[in-house]
Amino acid sequence: MLKNKKILFMGITLCLLFVITVLFGGNIKLKDSGLQDGMVSKDESDNNYIDLIIDDENENVTEDDTEEAEITSIIDSMTLEEKVGQLFFVKNDNRFDESILDEYPFGGIIIFASDCKGETKESFTNKIDLLRQKSKYPLFIGIDEEGGSVTRLSQYRALSEKKYQSPRQVYASGGMDAIKEDTIEKSRLLLSYGINVNFAPVADVTQKSSQYMYQRSFSGDAVEVAEYIDLVVTTMNEEKIGSVVKHFPGYGGNGDTHKNVIHDKRKYEEFEESDFLPFVAAIQADAQCILISHNVVECIDEENPASLSYKVHALLRNELGFNGVIITDDLMMDGVSNYVSAKDSAVMSILAGNDMILSTDYKVQYQAVLDAVSEGRIDEERIEESVRRILRWKKHIGIM
Numbered sequence: 001m002l003k004n005k006k007i008l009f010m011g012i013t014l015c016l017l018f019v020i021t022v023l024f025g026g027n028i029k030l031k032d033s034g035l036q037d038g039m040v041s042k043d044e045s046d047n048n049y050i051d052l053i054i055d056d057e058n059e060n061v062t063e064d065d066t067e068e069a070e071i072t073s074i075i076d077s078m079t080l081e082e083k084v085g086q087l088f089f090v091k092n093d094n095r096f097d098e099s100i101l102d103e104y105p106f107g108g109i110i111i112f113a114s115d116c117k118g119e120t121k122e123s124f125t126n127k128i129d130l131l132r133q134k135s136k137y138p139l140f141i142g143i144d145e146e147g148g149s150v151t152r153l154s155q156y157r158a159l160s161e162k163k164y165q166s167p168r169q170v171y172a173s174g175g176m177d178a179i180k181e182d183t184i185e186k187s188r189l190l191l192s193y194g195i196n197v198n199f200a201p202v203a204d205v206t207q208k209s210s211q212y213m214y215q216r217s218f219s220g221d222a223v224e225v226a227e228y229i230d231l232v233v234t235t236m237n238e239e240k241i242g243s244v245v246k247h248f249p250g251y252g253g254n255g256d257t258h259k260n261v262i263h264d265k266r267k268y269e270e271f272e273e274s275d276f277l278p279f280v281a282a283i284q285a286d287a288q289c290i291l292i293s294h295n296v297v298e299c300i301d302e303e304n305p306a307s308l309s310y311k312v313h314a315l316l317r318n319e320l321g322f323n324g325v326i327i328t329d330d331l332m333m334d335g336v337s338n339y340v341s342a343k344d345s346a347v348m349s350i351l352a353g354n355d356m357i358l359s360t361d362y363k364v365q366y367q368a369v370l371d372a373v374s375e376g377r378i379d380e381e382r383i384e385e386s387v388r389r390i391l392r393w394k395k396h397i398g399i400m
Contacts, residue, residue, distance in 0.1 A: 070400075071391045074137075075384055081105060082136070083380070084370050086387045087355065089140060089327060090362040098134040104366060107356065107390055108140030111195065113152045120158055121193075128194035138399040140242065142197035145186060149215045153190070160189060167201070167218040167228065176231055183232050187239040196397055197242035199291070201232040203278035204251040211253040222274040226281035233285040242397045245282040247293035247329060248316060249306060250275030257294040257335030261305070268299040280320060288393045289325040290316065292354065294335030304352075305336055308345065313353030325355045325389045332360040343368040350378055355386035 075083070085105030094114035100106075109131055116124065132139050143152050148166025155163050165173075170182045190198055206213040207220030218228040229245065236243040249271055255262050279290065292312065294305040301309040307328040316322050331337070331345045340348065346365035349357055350372070359365050372378045394400045 067392075067395060071388055071395070074391060075387055078387070080373060080380065080383075081370065083383050083387050084366065084373065086137070086390050087350070087357055087369065087383065088362055088366055089142060089356050089358050091330065091358070091360040093360070098130040101131070101134040104362065105136060106139070106362070107137075108142055108197065110142040110144075110199070110358065111152060112144075113155065116153050116156050116159055119156070124159060125193050132194060138394050140197050140394070141195045142199055142242075142244070143190060143195050144199045145190060146200045146202060146216060147182070147186070153193075153195075159193075166215060168215075171218065171228075176227070179228060179231055180235055183235040184239060187236055187241045191239070191241055196399055197244065197289075198236070199244040199246065201229055201243065201245060202247070203229050203245050203282060204247060205274050205278065206251060206253060208253060212256045213251040222277040225278040229278040230281045230285045233282050233287045237286055240398050242289060242393065243287055244289045244291050244327065245279065245287050246291035248279055248290050249293070249295075249297055249300065249312060250279075251293060251295065254295055257305075257329070258333045261335050261338050262295045264295045264297045266299065271297075271299070276320065279316075283320060283322050287324060288396050289327055290322060291327050291329055291358075294329055294333055305339060307331070307336060307354070308340070308348045308352050310352045317353065323389075325386075325393050326353060327356040328354050328358050330358045330360055331365065347372045347377065350382065350386075355389050
């Protein structure tokens with residue numbers, strides 16, 4: 001009889017605990033429940049009812065939830081000017097010092113060869129440190145250090161023991177093991193100077209040596225390029241340096257958009273069977289940023305350069321499933337500047353779906369985007385959507 005009363009009492013107590021927990025948000029601790037030590041079985045296996053007692057109201061909150069809450073808090077604290085500023089990855093090219101960040105709250109600064117020329121290891125590190133210290137929010141410091149024909153830093157012996165070879169040359173010397181070793185070495189050198197984003201790897205599939213992108217591409221075989229991209233992106237993630245996979249939807253054998261408006265007249269099936277494969281590999285390898293070319297890919301959008309095309313961005317988001325940062329190639333390039341004004345290209349690029357603008361004409365373009373938001377042509381929520389992706393990327397490489 002006593003045993004039955006004891007069980008009944010425990011049952012009533014548990015019911016009361018459940019009601020109190022619901023009413024008061026789940027902060028009831030075992031020591032507050034009214035249960036005495038003598039009422040608890042010594043056999044741990046009989047204590048399943050303890051699991052009903054919620055010790056912490058945040059027990060079910062994941063790490064991702066916490067990070068998103070932190071990012072939301074940062075965005076809520078930003079001014080409109082600061083939000084728009086985060087969308088700009090601007091070209092330094094030895095044109096300004098850290099004081100530029102007093103006026104423009106940029107999200108990133110990209111270093112070019114002229115910024116490296118004449119520097120020592122100490123002076124170059126100090127230059128980058130000053131940029132990072134001046135920024136209110138963690139700052140991307142980027143560079144194009146692909147190897148081969150595109151080497152901004154390693155061409156200078158004062159900053160690097162060697163000039164990095166092209167991916168084709170590295171692979172010929174030692175296969176994929178050499179690619180991985182080269183990626184690690186390159187990443188660690190850049191990080192030692194405070195550079196946290198490398199605008200690499202190149203995911204274009206280019207077959208003929210006479211074609212513009214051949215020297216910068218890994219192979220003319222899409223499957224081989226996909227394997228290369230998977231390895232490089234994965235390795236860069238492990239090294240905690242940002243990668244920028246380029247140039248979506250793929251150059252193929254087309255000409256140089258630095259110099260001309262280029263029309264790509266290939267069939268869509270060729271992109272599906274070839275050019276898209278390395279970008280799919282990048283997405284599956286958890287790439288955080290993809291750069292869009294200025295080619296007018298007529299089978300997707302016959303009117304607009306890819307960087308300004310909503311259709312191209314929708315394909316990358318909805319068909320290929322990319323959720324990271326999309327960035328334009330530099331809007332000063334003739335592939336865009338011969339097509340539309342600097343002001344219009346900046347606004348069009350955001351409306352098309354880019355999260356960041358690679359910008360040389362940053363004064364005009366920053367103000368153009370700011371005006372477009374103020375005038376209602378771009379929703380502030382659209383800007384915040386991009387800022388969220390940008391801050392996620394910064395968290396991903398550990399600079400938040």
